[in-house]
Amino acid sequence: MLDIKLFRSEPDFVKQKLEMRGFNPEIVDQILELDKQSRDLTVKTEELKANRNKASEEIALKKRNKENADDAIAAMRQVGEEIKAIDDQLDTVSTELRNQLVSLPNLVSDETPAGKDEDDNVEVRKWGEPRTFDFEAKAHWDIVDELKMADFERAAKVSGARFVFLTKDGARLERALMNFMIDMHTTQHGYQEMVTPQLVNAASMFGTGQLPKFEEDLFKVEKEGFYTIPTSEVPLTNYYRDEIMDADLFPVKFTAQTACFRSEAGSAGRDTRGLIRMHQFNKVEMVRFEMPENSYAALEEMTQHAEKVLQTLNIPYRTIALCAGDIGFGSAKTYDIEVWLPSYNAYKEISSCSNMTDFQARRANIRFKRDKNSKTEYVHTLNGSGLAVGRTFAALVENYQNADGTITVPEALVPYMGGQTIIK
Numbered sequence: 001m002l003d004i005k006l007f008r009s010e011p012d013f014v015k016q017k018l019e020m021r022g023f024n025p026e027i028v029d030q031i032l033e034l035d036k037q038s039r040d041l042t043v044k045t046e047e048l049k050a051n052r053n054k055a056s057e058e059i060a061l062k063k064r065n066k067e068n069a070d071d072a073i074a075a076m077r078q079v080g081e082e083i084k085a086i087d088d089q090l091d092t093v094s095t096e097l098r099n100q101l102v103s104l105p106n107l108v109s110d111e112t113p114a115g116k117d118e119d120d121n122v123e124v125r126k127w128g129e130p131r132t133f134d135f136e137a138k139a140h141w142d143i144v145d146e147l148k149m150a151d152f153e154r155a156a157k158v159s160g161a162r163f164v165f166l167t168k169d170g171a172r173l174e175r176a177l178m179n180f181m182i183d184m185h186t187t188q189h190g191y192q193e194m195v196t197p198q199l200v201n202a203a204s205m206f207g208t209g210q211l212p213k214f215e216e217d218l219f220k221v222e223k224e225g226f227y228t229i230p231t232s233e234v235p236l237t238n239y240y241r242d243e244i245m246d247a248d249l250f251p252v253k254f255t256a257q258t259a260c261f262r263s264e265a266g267s268a269g270r271d272t273r274g275l276i277r278m279h280q281f282n283k284v285e286m287v288r289f290e291m292p293e294n295s296y297a298a299l300e301e302m303t304q305h306a307e308k309v310l311q312t313l314n315i316p317y318r319t320i321a322l323c324a325g326d327i328g329f330g331s332a333k334t335y336d337i338e339v340w341l342p343s344y345n346a347y348k349e350i351s352s353c354s355n356m357t358d359f360q361a362r363r364a365n366i367r368f369k370r371d372k373n374s375k376t377e378y379v380h381t382l383n384g385s386g387l388a389v390g391r392t393f394a395a396l397v398e399n400y401q402n403a404d405g406t407i408t409v410p411e412a413l414v415p416y417m418g419g420q421t422i423i424k
Helices: 004-009 011-020 026-064 070-102 140-146 152-158 169-187 202-208 233-240 292-313 359-364 389-399 411-417
Strands: 122-127 192-194 226-228 244-246 252-261 280-290 317-321 333-341 346-355 367-369 376-378 380-388
Touching (some): 122 292, 140 389, 169 192, 169 252, 169 380, 202 233, 202 359, 233 252, 233 280, 233 359, 280 389, 292 333, 292 346, 380 389
Parallel strands (some): 192 252
Antiparallel strands (some): 252 280, 280 380, 333 346, 346 380
16 A cells, blocks of 8 residues: 555655556545545544533533533534534545555556556566477477376366366476475575465455455455465465564565465466466465565565576576566566466466565555664565466476477476486
8 A cells, every 4th residue: 555645745756656557647636635635624523522622621610610501511512413524524535545545556666667568578587598399399288188197177077167186296296396496495595484374364365455456366255254365475474464573573584385266357268278377276485574675685586586496497487577567566566487388489477576665564554663762664575476386387397398208307306206207
């Protein structure tokens, strides 16, 4: 959520940043008008309440002096009715003001490229060369079917489209990837492993920005009012919700492997085959809590941590900086890492690493104090996939396929596959 003080002090700056995202800058004027109404009504009701308190003292004095206080009592009732009417009006204005504020995205960083959509994203770097095959390469959905590593048909019977059973070596490979990623982030990159709830309440979804704007993308357990998590960013970021953190905690670096659940609203017809766009998938997530002055350096480091997974697996990828028109709702700056998939003859997103600055912290009320005498400040939160396991699985299968239909297990994964070097 954005700071209303910024609207008051730098309205033109806010307009310019929102316009970069495709928002009508007039909303800034609407918010400022609501803010003015709210402040004016607050002053008015406080004056009336002060008058009521004074009248109440006068009535008490008259009663002690055995004087008639009927007129004063009637006048005080009239003031009370005026206060109630203004309080009701203030509640309406304040609610509308809050609704407007929570509907707005984060302001993009000055380092975020201008642009309208994904065509305007900027490639930052590439790593590795896409493999040239001397045989007809297959798509991962055909490979896993032939090697009995996955069963999409029975998953559709049991659950529906965009679900999968991973079987035999497929299940083993998925588990190996998850363990490999978690071990790398904990032993090499300094993250603390967490096992999180995978059902969260609405307050948690609001804190990280999924609610109210993106409810259609979520699965909800209606009876209990829980939501299944779209990513472990949600429980991990809300770990410190409504708390004041000690400065000596920073940086706080969490990682967790969870199932993730997404309705994929609006994705009909897109990536309907294989493991790229599922309703349920595994992901290893990284979340960081940082002091404001350190968050952009932390973003660079976290992105490198995600890239290191692909480098160690020796799978080609590229890193791009998302433009203002393609960046996520809560992010000020985002890098997407895209892995090379031969079946698409293109790079596909496998990780998104974002600096949310204080946007989530304001919604979730996560603050810190530099010392016991300093005022509270909002922390900066960051999150990144380290990586999406299903997409890594798909990329590995396609990039390591052999002419005889087998898959070579990357050297780094062999210990996690019990010494197995070939899937056949």
